[in-house]
Amino acid sequence: MKVTFSKAALPTTGAIAIPCLSGRKASDPFAAVDEASGGALGKAAKAAGFDGKPGQLLDLAGLNGFEGRRVILIGVGDGEKFSALDAEAFGGRAMAAILRTREKALTFALLGVALGDLSAADLAARVALGARLRRYRFDKYRTTLEKDQIPQLAKVTVNTDAASAKDVYAELEKIADGVDLTRDLVSEPANVLYPESFAQRCRELESLGVRVKVLGEKEMEKLGMGSLLGVGQGSVRESKLVAMEWLGGAKGEKPVAFVGKGVTFDTGGISLKPGPGMEDMKWDMGGAGAVTGAIAALAGRKAKANVVGVIGLVENMPDGNAQRPGDVVKAMSGKTIEILNTDAEGRLVLADAIWWTQETYQPKAVIDLATLTGAILIALAYEFAGLFTADDDLAAKINAAGAATGDKVWRMPLTKAHYDMIKSDIADMKNIGGREGGSSTAAAFIGNFIKEGVPWAHLDIAGMAWAKKDEPTCPKGGSGYGVRLLDEFVRANYEG
Ligand code: BES
Numbered sequence: 001m002k003v004t005f006s007k008a009a010l011p012t013t014g015a016i017a018i019p020c021l022s023g024r025k026a027s028d029p030f031a032a033v034d035e036a037s038g039g040a041l042g043k044a045a046k047a048a049g050f051d052g053k054p055g056q057l058l059d060l061a062g063l064n065g066f067e068g069r070r071v072i073l074i075g076v077g078d079g080e081k082f083s084a085l086d087a088e089a090f091g092g093r094a095m096a097a098i099l100r101t102r103e104k105a106l107t108f109a110l111l112g113v114a115l116g117d118l119s120a121a122d123l124a125a126r127v128a129l130g131a132r133l134r135r136y137r138f139d140k141y142r143t144t145l146e147k148d149q150i151p152q153l154a155k156v157t158v159n160t161d162a163a164s165a166k167d168v169y170a171e172l173e174k175i176a177d178g179v180d181l182t183r184d185l186v187s188e189p190a191n192v193l194y195p196e197s198f199a200q201r202c203r204e205l206e207s208l209g210v211r212v213k214v215l216g217e218k219e220m221e222k223l224g225m226g227s228l229l230g231v232g233q234g235s236v237r238e239s240k241l242v243a244m245e246w247l248g249g250a251k252g253e254k255p256v257a258f259v260g261k262g263v264t265f266d267t268g269g270i271s272l273k274p275g276p277g278m279e280d281m282k283w284d285m286g287g288a289g290a291v292t293g294a295i296a297a298l299a300g301r302k303a304k305a306n307v308v309g310v311i312g313l314v315e316n317m318p319d320g321n322a323q324r325p326g327d328v329v330k331a332m333s334g335k336t337i338e339i340l341n342t343d344a345e346g347r348l349v350l351a352d353a354i355w356w357t358q359e360t361y362q363p364k365a366v367i368d369l370a371t372l373t374g375a376i377l378i379a380l381a382y383e384f385a386g387l388f389t390a391d392d393d394l395a396a397k398i399n400a401a402g403a404a405t406g407d408k409v410w411r412m413p414l415t416k417a418h419y420d421m422i423k424s425d426i427a428d429m430k431n432i433g434g435r436e437g438g439s440s441t442a443a444a445f446i447g448n449f450i451k452e453g454v455p456w457a458h459l460d461i462a463g464m465a466w467a468k469k470d471e472p473t474c475p476k477g478g479s480g481y482g483v484r485l486l487d488e489f490v491r492a493n494y495e496g
């Protein structure tokens with residue numbers, strides 16, 4: 001999707017999106033189009049009961065004086081508290097309306113528009129970003145789409161007088177590239193995206209200047225990664241560990257580390273999941289997907305920071321060679337784990353991936369992302385990722401990044417009691433607590449593999465990796481959750 005920013009007059013073809021304030025109070029472009037249509041725009045809006053409430057939309061074809069063009073009015077409320085995220089939603093809503101039509105071009109009429117505290121450049125760029133994010137489709141396996149089912153829109157123009165809008169957008173576009181990469185990875189079925197093919201997709205980031213290292217099972221055995229390897233041992237697919245290094249900061253400075261759960265398919269293993277809904281477990285690599293997309297975003301915009309993304313890639317299958325409930329495995333850290341449920345596998349993968357990350361990089365901070373527990377859905381539904389950390393400063397930083405990007409988080413408890421709940425009778429720990437506080441005991445399990453003094457936070461994104469319905473800036477499907485959060489976390493705290 002090509003985006004241009006221009007001061008030119010409204011186009012003579014295509015669709016035009018116009019913001020409208022509460023009570024139909026005219027913005028500059030609204031007034032201009034109303035006048036050019038001989039008052040038809042205002043009359044149509046009034047007749048349709050359109051009063052400019054946030055998100056309200058009126059799609060007008062064949063307006064007097066605008067024949068051959070389509071005018072889309074979108075409510076922005078009183079405009080006073082209008083935020084960057086509101087601007088993105090505005091852009092996304094216009095895009096959603098256009099994708100249902102045959103229009104090839106969309107112009108946002110924003111000349112002379114001021115909303116909230118946003119600069120004209122930020123307003124224009126964020127509107128474009130919202131449109132771009134809503135434009136995403138995953139059509140690669142649809143071979144019988146009729147021509148009229150394929151959106152034609154290829155060109156977006158933002159009318160603005162801010163000369164710098166283009167530069168602001170250029171950076172945001174790289175972040176959107178990262179989000180879309182994550183959406184692609186999350187959407188892929190597990191027969192296509194498995195540990196080795198996932199690692200191959202990571203290698204493609206080398207073209208952005210990312211250094212990519214891939215460890216196979218032999219190397220991981222040598223390192224003693226019995227926890228991660230145990231999860232993959234029932235699969236014919238070889239487990240992999242991938243490290244993606246983006247070194248855009250000071251030479252020799254220790255990196256920030258992001259670690260992702262990459263279970264390319266989670267059947268539950270011998271503790272087999274029920275059949276209905278099991279297909280969702282193709283996106284049990286959403287944490288790894290987010291980490292990969294975040295590294296792509298950071299490298300794409302050449303972030304001035306050292307960041308490493310590490311993902312543990314395994315497939316959890318039942319098999320004659322699969323690990324059994326009751327098995328005891330030894331993790332790379334030397335700690336032993338009694339496996340009481342083979343479906344609590346994500347934490348086992350993270351245990352070794354996180355330990356290896358600390359040994360290899362001595363990171364300044366570690367954030368892990370994982371579609372870890374069904375329990376987090378019970379607590380937080382599809383609104384927030386669960387944030388678990390004992391570090392208030394890190395919690396505040398992640399919270400701020402979430403609020404700024406719309407990748408929302410909600411802090412959950414993690415205390416000694418949760419660590420006590422996963423003590424085993426025969427090993428150093430067991431891999432499940434009980435139903436009670438299931439997301440917190442899962443976090444505590446991971447916490448057992450964090451070295452003394454390393455700032456660490458865990459994000460349980462089980463409710464966020466997949467959008468069950470269309471949202472203004474995210475079509476139904478893989479959401480790309482976490483990419484913007486991690487990118488913003490780096491931008492706000494590590495880029496000088
Ligand atoms: N991948 C699942 C968690 C999950 C569930 C993600 C639903 C997205 C939607 C995870 O591996 C799992 O199976 N967790 C178990 C843990 C339990 C056995 C302690 C769960 O949440 O039921």
Ligand code: MN
Pocket residue numbers: 266268342343344345346
């Ligand atoms: Mn599981």
Ligand code: ZN
Pocket residue numbers: 263266284343345346371372
């Ligand atoms: Zn899982």
